[in-house]
Amino acid sequence: MIPTTFEELALAAPIKRALAEQNYTTPSPIQAQSIPILLEGKDLLGIAQTGTGKTAAFSLPILNALHEKPKRPARRSTRVLVLTPTRELATQISQSFDAYGKGIRFSKTLIFGGVGKNPQIRAMKNGVDILVACPGRLLDHMNEGDVDLSGVEYFILDEVDRMLDMGFLRDVKKIVAALPPKKQSLFFSATLAPSIKDLANKILNNPAHVSIEPKRTTAEKVDQRVCFIDKEAKKDLLLQHLEEQRNKGLTIIFSRTKHGANKLCKSINSAGFEAEAIHGNRSQPQRERTLDKFKSGRLPILVATDVAARGVDVKDVTLVINLDLPNEAEAYVHRIGRTGRADASGSAVSYCSPEEHEFFIDIEKLIQKKLPVDLDHPYHHEELADLHSRGLKSHLSTRDNGSNRGGGRRGGNSGGGANRRRGGGGSGASHGRPPSRGRVSDGSTGRRRRR
Numbered sequence: 001m002i003p004t005t006f007e008e009l010a011l012a013a014p015i016k017r018a019l020a021e022q023n024y025t026t027p028s029p030i031q032a033q034s035i036p037i038l039l040e041g042k043d044l045l046g047i048a049q050t051g052t053g054k055t056a057a058f059s060l061p062i063l064n065a066l067h068e069k070p071k072r073p074a075r076r077s078t079r080v081l082v083l084t085p086t087r088e089l090a091t092q093i094s095q096s097f098d099a100y101g102k103g104i105r106f107s108k109t110l111i112f113g114g115v116g117k118n119p120q121i122r123a124m125k126n127g128v129d130i131l132v133a134c135p136g137r138l139l140d141h142m143n144e145g146d147v148d149l150s151g152v153e154y155f156i157l158d159e160v161d162r163m164l165d166m167g168f169l170r171d172v173k174k175i176v177a178a179l180p181p182k183k184q185s186l187f188f189s190a191t192l193a194p195s196i197k198d199l200a201n202k203i204l205n206n207p208a209h210v211s212i213e214p215k216r217t218t219a220e221k222v223d224q225r226v227c228f229i230d231k232e233a234k235k236d237l238l239l240q241h242l243e244e245q246r247n248k249g250l251t252i253i254f255s256r257t258k259h260g261a262n263k264l265c266k267s268i269n270s271a272g273f274e275a276e277a278i279h280g281n282r283s284q285p286q287r288e289r290t291l292d293k294f295k296s297g298r299l300p301i302l303v304a305t306d307v308a309a310r311g312v313d314v315k316d317v318t319l320v321i322n323l324d325l326p327n328e329a330e331a332y333v334h335r336i337g338r339t340g341r342a343d344a345s346g347s348a349v350s351y352c353s354p355e356e357h358e359f360f361i362d363i364e365k366l367i368q369k370k371l372p373v374d375l376d377h378p379y380h381h382e383e384l385a386d387l388h389s390r391g392l393k394s395h396l397s398t399r400d401n402g403s404n405r406g407g408g409r410r411g412g413n414s415g416g417g418a419n420r421r422r423g424g425g426g427s428g429a430s431h432g433r434p435p436s437r438g439r440v441s442d443g444s445t446g447r448r449r450r451r
């Protein structure tokens with residue numbers, strides 16, 4: 001039977017008390033399904049997106065095991081290893097262990113790059129119960145003999161799809177090779193592409209499968225739409241959307257490059273909006289300061305790159321704006337997963353220029369649905385919308401052609417800016433309506449004609 005309350009789960013009393021303090025009453029589906037399996041000591045393959053509560057799904061049974069079987073860890077070793085792709089996510093997982101394990105004795109440390117190595121070496125010297133780490137820096141420490149994984153009893157590989165996207169496959173394999181054969185392994189990924197399945201088969205031993213979101217679907221709770229637009233007009237539309245969003249909750253704007261994120265931040269600041277950027281070029285303390293401000297509501301707008309935003313768990317994000325479309329469709333699912341977390345609902349609006357059209361086609365293919373087109377914004381790119389509705393691709397769109405890369409874009413079937421933009425008009429989104437009647441695009445010549 002699937003438990004419907006935390007009381008029904010065989011978790012130690014201090015853990016249940018901590019959950020009550022967090023005001024958690026009902027286990028989320030991944031928790032209800034995974035926790036009993038994990039308490040039995042089985043391996044687990046969990047297909048779940050961010051926001052489903054998977055951190056508690058793995059940390060509660062682990063904390064329970066540490067509580068029931070306390071043991072002094074060996075020097076430089078750890079009993080639990082959680083491997084996760086980004087430092088933000090690592091920090092967040094570590095905070096979850098602290099929150100849920102408030103009444104339990106355990107030691108824990110974090111290992112990731114971008115900060116000094118020596119404090120990490122010192123923290124590992126006498127061994128820890130829990131190590132939360134990112135692959136690159138962990139491997140450095142292993143190679144230098146500062147971390148020994150031969151005592152790992154519980155191994156959690158989190159956000160595997162992202163880990164592979166970020167090029168960590170080789171590092172992960174080396175780390176896995178250093179683990180002892182006898183351990184309990186947990187493997188979480190939002191999707192199960194063939195390369196992920198292969199890795200899971202290598203790591204897991206007769207695992208139980210738990211799948212929360214059906215494979216490759218977008219969070220249902222997120223109200224999504226696309227604005228077809230010239231890239232030159234994106235900034236104007238952004239300011240309009242930010243104005244409409246004032247005092248309505250937190251906003252994350254995604255930019256594909258670090259440089260783009262910085263530039264964008266400056267320009268929206270100068271338009272009178274308070275925004276800060278997080279990306280890989282900012283130092284860890286800077287990123288943490290910005291995230292803290294955002295989480296506490298003191299900063300209404302966060303500009304982020306995909307990598308930096310991984311692990312950002314903020315409850316009140318009500319709007320995600322994809323100023324640039326990601327060149328990997330799966331990143332779209334992660335981006336919009338920043339809103340609509342837990343029980344909240346949210347919106348995601350994506351700006352698609354002719355240059356990015358192929359990325360958008362990939363996204364719709366992946367999520368297996370057509371996104372409603374916002375027809376009412378003043379910069380609506382009718383020709384692109386028309387091409388898209390007829391299943392044609394803008395000739396300006398190629399996979400190595402991003403919205404940030406400039407390049408000739410005039411002429412042809414998506415050329416010319418202002419002549420395709422709609423003059424004035426309302427601003428609210430009009431979801432799912434067909435392109436405005438009477439104006440169509442001739443896909444072959446790109447000229448507009450009246451029907």
Ligand code: AMP
Pocket residue numbers: 023024025026027028031049050051052053054055056313315341342
């Ligand atoms: P995660 O998918 O682990 O990143 O969790 C998403 C969010 O849901 C986090 O803010 C958690 O604090 C919250 N959360 C997780 N489990 C529960 C629960 N059972 N009840 C209420 N909130 C939860």
